[in-house]
Structures are given as structure tokens and as C-alpha cells.
Amino acid sequence: MVPLRQAIMTGIGPLLLALIVGVGFIAAFVIALHDPKPDDVPVAVVRGDQPAEALLAAVRGQGRQLEAIAFDDAAAADRALRRQDVYAVLATSTTGAGLTLTTASAAGPAATAVITGFVTVAARRAGTPLAVVDAVPVDPDDPRGVVPFYLALGLVIGGYFGGISLSLALGTVPRNLPRAALRIGGLALHAVLLSLGGTLIVGPGADIWHQNLAGLFGAGALLAFTAALFASAVQAWLARVGTTLIILVVVVLGNPGSGGIYPAEFLPGFFRGIHDWDLPGLGSDLVRSVVYFPAGTAGWPAGKLAIWCVGSVVLLLGAMLVLGRPVRSPGGWRRAH
Structure with a gap:
């Protein structure tokens, strides 16, 4: 039987980590999303188009909600x-x-609802006729635009759970290059199957999207694979503590940092910066780009996810070399992990 004092000391660490995650989760979501307000939401205007420039200047005079971006x-x-x-x-x-x-x-x-509201009011006050045209409309089956976020969130969570589960089953550190390659291959297969499931749900399952499902499948696989690799790399170096760090980065900061249904311009400054690099935020941007926008617009979020992938592989292989190397013991050679 474990002595009471030892049991208490053993339980303090996990409970402390759980406390940090719980308090951090509450703080991050409350601070980031309790009162989302638009700030410098970009609206394009052509230089020299005086009526348009004047109207946006009038809106800007009422506050910083919109920002005019001039183009040639x-x-x-x-x-x-x-x-x-x-x-x-x-x-x-x-x-x-x-x-x-x-x-x-x-x-x-x-x-776009905020932009339309402010511009419509300003045009009415100025007595200027205004026509509103939605050139890239959101799908009517997803009027609030929540599906890209929830799909990305599911792929990220499923991905990092795959990485954590494989680490628990095989050990946190691969012992050699073939085992590292096998682990990476297993995570890739997991990501492909997870993305296939997600694509089938939002496509024929829930009957929400019908366009470019092949591209959506590829984007989802990249996102899930990235999350799985990141989880494996962090756990390879930090073991159990790595699980807490993964949750802090991906969930506690990543979820509110992505904005959910709110664009980055609605978030406080700190979280607005997170959106550009966190996995849920990048995933949401990638899904929207693939489903709604022309080919090539997905390159930037996909490129950032590729950087995450490469960095995670480097970290995983580094852990293999440093922590998984053979060391001399009295009974012969053994592995450090």
C-alpha cells in the first residue's frame, strides 16, 4: 500500500497541471470572447474614388470599427x-x-454584417444610394459560418489525440529511424481517415457543402496530420507534461485565438496575433479558402501548417537522437527511453 504522504505528493503534480489548464481555459475564453468588438475591419477602396473614400472617412470618424485599405x-x-x-x-x-x-x-x-451595417447607415445619412452585392456568399446551410471552425476544431482535436494515443501505446520516444518513420506513417494514415470522416459528414452526411470536397479532404488531412505530429513531438521531449502543454497551446490558447465564428479583427490584441499561427485558426482559414475561394488562396494557411509539420518532425527526430539513443549500463546496452 502506498503511504498517505507519498500518495499526496504523487497526486499534487497532476492536480496542479489540471488546475492550470482549467483556469487557463476559463480565462482565455472569457477574455477573448466575452465581448467581441470589431476593430479595423478592412474594407477596400480604389484610390481617387472620392465618394467611396469620403463615406469610409465618415464611418471612421465615428470610431475605429472599419479601416479603409486603398488599392490602385x-x-x-x-x-x-x-x-x-x-x-x-x-x-x-x-x-x-x-x-x-x-x-x-x-x-x-x-x-460583413458589421461592414454592411456601418456603411448602410453612413450612406443613408449622406443621402447616397447604396447597393450591396455578396460576391462570395456563405452557404445558406451554414449562415453564421460556424462549420469551417467546428470542422477544423474536430480535425485538430482528433489529430492531437491520435498523436498522444500512439505515444502512450508505443512510448513517447521512437528508438530509431525506422520506428520514427513507422510512427509518422501511422499518424498520416490516422489523419487521412479522420479527414475522410469529416469530409463525408459536412458533405453528403449533413448535406452542407458539395463543392471541392476533394480539396477539403486534402486540407483536412494536412491539418489533422499537423496536430498529430505536434503532439508526438512535444510528448517525445516532455512526456506526460507534454500533454498539458499541448492542451494549453492547442485548446486553451488556440481555440479562443482562432476566434470561432468571429474574425480576428473582433478579438483583443493578444489573441488577434495568435489567430495567424494557431492550428484551429489556420485550419478554419484553410477550410474557408478551399471551399469558397479561388484556387491558390489556400496557399498561405497551408504553407504555415507545412512549417508546423516540418518543425514537429525535426523535434521528433531530435528527441529520437537525444533521448532514444543507446547508453551503456552494467548489464550491457539499453535504451535511454
Whole structure:
């Protein structure tokens, strides 16, 4: 029987880690999402388009909710809209009567709703006719745009659970290169199957999306694989403590940092920066790009996930070399892990 004092000392560490995760989870979500407010939501305007510039200046005079981003011509502004660099384009109507606000609600329904609201009020006050056109509409079966976030979140959670589970089954540190390759291959297979399941659910299962499901499957596999590799790499170096770190990075900071249904411009400064590199945020951006936007727009989030993958593989192999190396013992050679 374990002595009472020893049992208490053994249990303190896990309970402390659980306390850190729980308090961190509450703090992160409450601070990031308790009162999301738009701040510098980008709207494109063509330089020299005085009516559009004047209207956005009037909106800016009422607060920092919207930010005008100037482009040299209408084609450049449209490309920025398709790349999700901006959420809308305000321009003088081609007929010369009033203004046209072209939005891309698929990039963020919350953002385009805010833009439309502020610009509509400003146009009414100025007595300027305004037409609103949604050039890249969000799917009517997902009017609030929550599916990209929840799909990405499921792929991330499923991915890192796969990495943790394999580490528990095989040991946290692969002993040699063939075993490391086998582990990476197993995680890749897990990611492929997980992405297939997610694609089938949001596609024919729930009947939400029908377009570019092959691209969605590839994007999902990359995201799940990245999360699984990251979990394996962290656990290889930190073992059980690594599980806590994974949850802190991916869940406690990553989930509110991704914004959920809110774009990054609705988050406090610290969390707004996290969105650009956290796995749920990158995953949401990647899913939206693949499903709604032209080919090539997914390159930036996919490239960042590739950096995560490469870094995780390097860390995993580094742990193999440092912690999994053979060491001399009185009874002969044995593994350090």
C-alpha cells in the first residue's frame, strides 16, 4: 500500500497541471470572447474614388470599427477580396449613381454584417444610394459560418489525440529511424481517415457543402496530420507534461485565438496575433479558402501548417537522437527511453 504522504505528493503534480489548464481555459475564453468588438475591419477602396473614400472617412470618424485599405485599381481591390485580405470593396457604381458595396460573407459573416451595417447607415445619412452585392456568399446551410471552425476544431482535436494515443501505446520516444518513420506513417494514415470522416459528414452526411470536397479532404488531412505530429513531438521531449502543454497551446490558447465564428479583427490584441499561427485558426482559414475561394488562396494557411509539420518532425527526430539513443549500463546496452 502506498503511504498517505507519498500518495499526496504523487497526486499534487497532476492536480496542479489540471488546475492550470482549467483556469487557463476559463480565462482565455472569457477574455477573448466575452465581448467581441470589431476593430479595423478592412474594407477596400480604389484610390481617387472620392465618394467611396469620403463615406469610409465618415464611418471612421465615428470610431475605429472599419479601416479603409486603398488599392490602385478595381481589379486589385477585387483580388484582395478573393484572397480574403479584405471583407468588402466599396466603390462608386459603374452607372455613376451612388455606391456599390461588394462583400464576401464566406470570409466571415460577422465581419460583413458589421461592414454592411456601418456603411448602410453612413450612406443613408449622406443621402447616397447604396447597393450591396455578396460576391462570395456563405452557404445558406451554414449562415453564421460556424462549420469551417467546428470542422477544423474536430480535425485538430482528433489529430492531437491520435498523436498522444500512439505515444502512450508505443512510448513517447521512437528508438530509431525506422520506428520514427513507422510512427509518422501511422499518424498520416490516422489523419487521412479522420479527414475522410469529416469530409463525408459536412458533405453528403449533413448535406452542407458539395463543392471541392476533394480539396477539403486534402486540407483536412494536412491539418489533422499537423496536430498529430505536434503532439508526438512535444510528448517525445516532455512526456506526460507534454500533454498539458499541448492542451494549453492547442485548446486553451488556440481555440479562443482562432476566434470561432468571429474574425480576428473582433478579438483583443493578444489573441488577434495568435489567430495567424494557431492550428484551429489556420485550419478554419484553410477550410474557408478551399471551399469558397479561388484556387491558390489556400496557399498561405497551408504553407504555415507545412512549417508546423516540418518543425514537429525535426523535434521528433531530435528527441529520437537525444533521448532514444543507446547508453551503456552494467548489464550491457539499453535504451535511454
